[in-house]
Amino acid sequence: MKCLMLPSIILSLLIFAGSVWANDPPDNSNEILGYGADVPLQRLVFKLAHSAGGIGGPSNEDLVANMGALFASAELEAKPLFTATELSGLQQNISAPILDPMTRLGGYYELPLSPQTDRQKLAELYQQLQLLPEVELAYVQPVPELATTDSDSVVTPLIFTPDFESRQGYLNSGSNGINARYAWDFPGGRGEQIKVVDIEGGWNVTHEDMPALFLTMGTQISNSSWRNHGTAVLGVIGGMDNNYGVTGIANQAEMGYVSIGSYSTSNAILQAAGHLSPGDVILIELHSRGPDDGTACTCNQGQCHYVPMEYYQAVFDAIRMVTDMGITVVEAAGNGDVNLDAPVFNGIFDKQVRDSGAIMVGASDYDQRSPSCFSNHGERIDAHGWGQFVTTMGYGDLQSIDEQFWYTAYFSGTSSASPIVTGSVAVLQGIAKSQLGAPLSPQQVRALVSETGTPQTGDLARRIGPLPNLQTAIDSLLEPQQGFDSVLGDAPSLTLAGADFGEWTLYVPQNQLTLVDDHTWELTLTVPERLTDSEYKLVLDANWATNWGGSGDGVSVALARDGGNAKVSLVAGEYRLTVTEGDNANAPLQVDWQVISADQSDSVFGASANLKISGADFDDWMMDNEAWALTYIGNGQWRKLVVATGGLNASPYKLVLNNDWATNWGGGAIGASATLTSGGDNASITLPAGSYYLVVTEGSSVSAPLTVTWRDVNAAPTSEVTFRCFNGETYPGQSVYVVGNQPELGNWDPAAALLLSSDAYPTWQGALSLPTNTALAWKCVKREENNPTAGVEWQSGDNNQLTIGTDSHYQTESQF
Template identity: 40%
Template sequence: MAKTTKPFPGEPPTAGGPEGPQRTQVVVIVRPGFSPEQGATLLANAPAAESVSFRPLFNDTPARLSTLETSAEPAPDLSVYYVTEVPAEQADPLIQSLLQREEVEGAYVQPQATLPFIETAVRSAAPDPSVPVTPSFVDRQGYLEASPQGVDAVFAWTYPGGRGANVQVIDIEGGWNFTHEDLAQNSGGLLSGVQRADWQNHGTAVLGVIGGDTNTIGVTGISPDANLRAISVYRDAAMTYNLPQVIQLAADSLRPGDIILIEQQYSHPTLGLTTVEWWPADFDAIRYAVSRGVIVVEAAGNGNNNLDAAGYNTALTGFPATWRNPFNRANRDSGAVVVGAGNPPPGTHGRNAETGSGEVYTDRARCNFSNFGSMIDVQGWGWEVTTTGYGDLQGGPENEHYTDTFNGTSSASPIVVGTLACLQGILRAYGRIPLTPARAREVLRTTGSAQQAATGRPLTQRIGNRPNLRQLIPLVLQTNTWSGVQFTGSLGANATGRWYTFNWPAHWHVVWTAVPTTPVPGAPQLKIKTQVERASDGFITYWLNVTNLSNRPLNFEGRFTVLGW
């Protein structure tokens, strides 16, 4: 496949800002053990070596990144990633030079993101001088209502914690208005990075969907009690772009069970707009976050593309030999929840037709722009989303802007984030273990209001179901208790043996005992020590060390009790 070494058309340059000198980032993947000090040697004979920077892609010491212990499946080795910045025309020669070096496993151009929403004509909405304060627009937020129309956030709010209390969310993109009148109660502001003014409305709209304030004006978010913060993909005044590092920074700022939202999409050089995890560094950054127990919600992208297409099996030049297509989760799995965009009910806001096609909305059918495929887990509204920002529903001062036309997988993804924040808030309020990334994906895929077909968009073009909190809440709160015998064993006199049992769901609480089957009164017969392996985000392996304390052989049962799930 032809290699691409310049920013894709319509994307911002890597460095220098929208009007500055265009420089391209090249991601370099080195063999383990490589140190930053070796960078000068690596680039000694590279084209334009005198103008090439070389630094770790991720924000920590290589030693810590490669040895960090995690709470779930082993984290990837982020210490092998470095980045250089060169003039765009010198990227190809640099990549070719680097790929000749024994220390280099891969080198490719870091793509630049676009926002996953659809540009539409914005209606002018001058302020009404007869209205002294912003009215309530909650009746226009159909996505809050009961299924199948919405996710039934109103039902979640009847539970303790159901508004997302004690849940942290970090939105990853490039701009927000944190002084908006309806984002005052639980906004933690910008955690890191530099804002881009032309992305501000988008981020403001995303935050309003998740956490618009509970009050009598404007909108109410799905999880208005969640703490919302943001990290910008632009790292400095030169607008240096680094999504992988930002994902890592967000993960390090959150607890297990908290949520990251990735509001970005990349452009594949031949297949169009697509999901960011297809690129190696972005995939490993997401997997790093998931390995820490943080739920990552990722927009599927607005390319109208089949993510199961064979073209995605072909690596770009410079990808490492170990790369496999992550859109096929049998190859490898980032652990993210991937969100497609579905149509709202027809007649929402008095409008019936999809922009660009004129086709009447079929509720929960795939939007005409949404990517689709077997990896997509769940859908949210892709049109007609009422939220903060833009000013087409209410104009006037910027802090009083509202829209009812937010769209794309951009609007779908925060709907899913808000749903998950409601669930995590309820679980924490009940003293329960929050959903792991794997469990979050599982419950979203197995519940909800079913996807529907539309003309030219059959159910085989999967975007998943629309979440339904009335189904999800009892599912995640359910408890069950039972006991059983998992295995039997024999031990000689004073001997110790080890047994293991695997694929136990990580959200189950399991207690193990070893019980002799032959009565011998007078002294203890067996001792058991349980060791636990987090084999993956979703499954536990138990290692059971059993010691015969007696001076005669004995048989025993390995018994389990599930205390809750």
């Protein structure tokens, strides 16, 4: 049986907990939990740190089991917030190389609460969880509620349902409407090919104007308020176009729901995502009690300080997961009259600090576009909709016969505003699919709605964003692209996505490349710290179905359609990523990471060193042309693109440090791979016409030899091979090299072999890029650095063999 060691801090906390509770402390639970006794609490959520349960340590399940006595002291029981079945099911829907759901969400656990939960014990448990090093975060989450406000209703019984579309002012053109009818004239303009899922608690699925639902998940909350609310929401978005009742903004979209009667909000988001594809939409029609932002509510006192659901980290992470999948999330900002920029939130609603990718929606007075008195506000809000007098299905104040014939003219809150924005988003995604062949990414559709909407009025310090304007949005979306004729499409977008480039998300504006001519894309970016084998892909039109990757590993590679993750290693600095298209949309992309400025702190030549190639066909031996300076690319390597228009024929050259001929390297070497010695004779190179990368690798000191490789830019893909030679004991002036059956290894000529580093003497090591799908034969060899024919000692025995496939890196070793 495996014996687990209970972390000492947990033991000490358990002892502390017992003694404290035995002494019957004063009840300060409200202060600790941050919520008064009048606020119903739903769950205590905690997340294990990424290092917990790591290699060689206990699993997440074991760690939580070890905390069992701690939970039992509060009469609570922990369970995974997201089950393995849920996460594995979601994984099957993910084609992107983003971190898998289990890695991102598998560390979350919840302790369900009830009205009978002892709040003082809960508060003490909450404090103790926050002290555990195994716990990354912990928080208490109140019960979510409908994001609607109370409204007066006047019941006017009717016999036959008339057409209420004329009452739906939000559909109209003009400054206070979204101009839905303009969209309806376009293919896809009624939300065709788009699915929308509403997340809340109840719906009247038998309502006469309710469309057929493609998804009905979870037990509905048996409450007329929830049922009327969900019915009203779906009426705004998808009410059928049938000449009676209401007409939904996206009345041809497929509608569905997931009820929080069976799932937590974060679970419901993942459940919905499992039935959706890129371009589809999730609406979160909930808000919950949050902290006091320091300002008094001017109205709607019963929901004062209510916040959007992504305030809670598990909900945020679930939203981020599905927006990474290309699914758009629309989220009610809440009716708490909260300033989301207030210091109490510590910047979590600042998109530069934390961005879920969701479209957050505020509410306005219906006829003015000014902030409703109850609406949350701040820079995080992306758009707004009507927060009052919204005509839709449900409630029965506009028509009340039987509940399936009920309609209202008074739907309100960010609850009424959010479906207006959701319907607009579904329309835009339908048009994008129909007209452009692919949906927009969550970031793209969020930007389109925000940048083309009708600006808010009133108190601009209470930011609620613009009201969607579908006419300007559609005109912008379908505006003919001027200038360049890319093979990737009429209006393509190309995104860099990777672990260190937006964490695999597709909605980071600074990772969008710019088309600079018919076939060339560029992106200038800053790398704040060294990257080693950083994985990435290029994605077309924010759709993972069209991506380029492969086994490419380096600063100049060709990436294939639907390949694996490419890799790049970069030192800190500023780079220009240049991507060159092939002759069709399925052809490989040539990728070049060009250094603008780089950190040279690990160069043996110094942080401000300058290395140039000088020669008859380069700078005419003048040493005054900075165009022939090499760029430091990290790990002791320098690089220069050389365009040999007419080829090079035994062209003499030297490498010179800091424009001073006193420090130069040469040696009469001939070939695409050579070792140049300090102060040697002129080197020479013969190459056919073409473009080449001159790659220079430093030695262990300024006076050590340099390894030089001339690599054809258009050469076949390569893999990096690391060589190790053990027991390489040498005398002063003698070093260890690798020689083999490839030109880069001298074709068995020790004079042109690859010099290895002696940093781990007597083990010698070095790396070189060699063509993929190559049968490599090699040996370790000793020779003198300054006299290639002296001191030659070969490794004994048969040749070492290595088959180089298509992986990015191989390692091979031998010994003397």
